[in-house]
Amino acid sequence: MSPTTRTLRAAILGTGAVAHLHAEALRRIHGVTAVASADPSEERVRDFNTRHGIPAGYGSLEELLAAEAVDVVHICTPPAGHAEQTAAAYDAGAHVIAEKPPALSLAEVDQMQEAAHAAGRQLAVVFQQxxxxxxxxxxxxxxxxxxxxxxxxxxxxxxxxxxxxxxxxxxxxxxxxxxxxxxxxxxxxxxxxxxxxxxxxxxxxxxxxxxxxxxxxxxxxxxxxxxxxxxxxxxxxxxxxxxxxxxxxxxxxxxxxxxxxxxxxxxxxxxxxxxxxxxxxxxxxxxxxxxxxSGHDALLSEVYSALLSGADVPPVAAAPTRxxxxxxxxxxxxxxxxxxxxxxxxxxxxxxxxxxxxxxxxxxx
Ligand SMILES: NC(=O)c1ccc[n+]([C@@H]2O[C@H](COP(=O)([O-])OP(=O)(O)OC[C@H]3O[C@@H](n4cnc5c(N)ncnc54)[C@H](O)[C@@H]3O)[C@@H](O)[C@H]2O)c1
The missing domain is CATH 3.30.360.10 (Dihydrodipicolinate Reductase; domain 2)
Incomplete structure (x- = not known):
């Protein structure tokens, strides 16, 4: 399949406040479909998926990755979990789009960048301003x-x-x-x-x-x-x-x-x-x-156009430590x-x- 006709399969981890901005943007971007979400709150996942037309919901990232083949994981959870969740996404062969702040410390962001490099996957961060x-x-x-x-x-x-x-x-x-x-x-x-x-x-x-x-x-x-x-x-x-x-x-x-x-x-x-x-x-x-x-739409559409063409993360979503x-x-x-x-x-x-x-x-x- 040529890179330009491919549809990427996205998963959203964490279905709280900011996740809605991701789901709404994904509906407007060509070449990507939100296929699943995960959150320990069963009720939140259900409401989120109903609102955004997402077919599958799980209680954790592990369950989601075991059941679904995904190309991109959107990390919309509290920052304490970002580094570990990013590592799990890379183990499953997915790219990561992480909400700000990318992690709790610079050392954790260093680990995330090293993990991306080792997996040959991309790390995009959301600083949408x-x-x-x-x-x-x-x-x-x-x-x-x-x-x-x-x-x-x-x-x-x-x-x-x-x-x-x-x-x-x-x-x-x-x-x-x-x-x-x-x-x-x-x-x-x-x-x-x-x-x-x-x-x-x-x-x-x-x-x-x-x-x-x-x-x-x-x-x-x-x-x-x-x-x-x-x-x-x-x-x-x-x-x-x-x-x-x-x-x-x-x-x-x-x-x-x-x-x-x-x-x-x-x-x-x-x-x-x-x-x-x-x-x-x-x-x-x-x-x-x-x-x-400015906004999530602009950022995610630039990131997806890079992912679809096999390019590196664009400047609007790169340099996660600056x-x-x-x-x-x-x-x-x-x-x-x-x-x-x-x-x-x-x-x-x-x-x-x-x-x-x-x-x-x-x-x-
Ligand atoms: N870019 C922005 O403008 C913007 C705006 C708001 C929040 N944020 C960032 O987004 C992240 C989430 O913030 P929020 O306001 O949406 O928080 P929130 O508390 O509203 O939602 C977080 C969700 O993550 C879920 N969650 C917690 N641990 C999880 C796990 N291990 N696996 C799956 N789901 C888990 C929670 O149950 C909750 O539903 C934070 O890093 C925050 O700083 C960014």
């Missing part, structure tokens, strides 16, 4: 040098999660969630920022517990310095009643602003030229006419009280665990 025509356009403008050197940036994830959100047992602890709001929420914007700006060189961070009864942080504040000499102020919280996701990049020739919540389209971006830029040059920076918004490394450095810095460089991330302590001290200010008022 990288996707969409606007992000590609802005990245190209920045990388071409047309906007001059990026100098300062603001990267704010101001979200709201009430106390009930943390009642789900796997949330709020280092052991089961791997980190707090920086790893679970801020990582989307941090990932997009690094996708736009390239390699970072150091990070300084502090973690705070301002209100929620979690073991990890509900707020963090940091400074990330990029190799280009760009300085980023990075604030993440789950305590913001008016939720917003913001990125602002001031370059030598322009200000780029993005404001959205959980996904962006062209209207979410604004480019303001510096005073010395001609109107004609500024007009050449306009976003393209055809618009693809944003995690920045988060790991912010966390490690919260422990040492000083900037942590990229070179320091090779140490086993930082790669092995994100666990870091959190300043508890809940009683401060």
């Amino acid at each position: 990288r996707t969409g025509t606007a992000a590609t356009h802005i990245r190209n403008l920045l990388r071409s040098g047309e906007l001059g050197r990026p100098l300062t940036t603001v990267c704010h994830t101001l979200w709201y999660r009430g106390t009930e959100y943390f009642e789900v047992p796997w949330r709020g602890t280092w052991e089961s969630e791997g980190g707090g709001t920086t790893l679970s929420h801020g990582i989307h914007q941090i990932d997009l920022l690094a996708y736009l700006l390239g390699e970072w060189s150091s990070a300084t961070g502090q973690l705070f517990r301002l209100d929620r009864g979690v073991e990890t942080e509900d707020t963090s504040c940091g400074v990330v310095v990029f190799e280009s000499g760009t300085v980023a102020s990075v604030l993440t919280t789950v305590l913001a009643p008016r939720e917003s996701s913001l990125i602002r990049i001031d370059t030598e020739h322009a200000t780029i602003e993005l404001e959205h919540l959980y996904g962006h389209n062209h209207a979410s971006w604004k480019i303001t030229p510096a005073r010395h830029i001609s109107a004609e040059r500024a007009a050449s920076w306009a976003l393209p006419g055809d618009e693809v918004p 944003a995690m490394e920045i988060v790991a450095a912010l966390y490690a810095s919260a422990g040492t009280g000083r900037p942590v460089t990229r070179a320091e991330l090779s140490g086993p302590a930082i790669r092995g665990s994100m666990r870091a001290p959190v300043v508890d200010l809940r009683q401060a008022r």
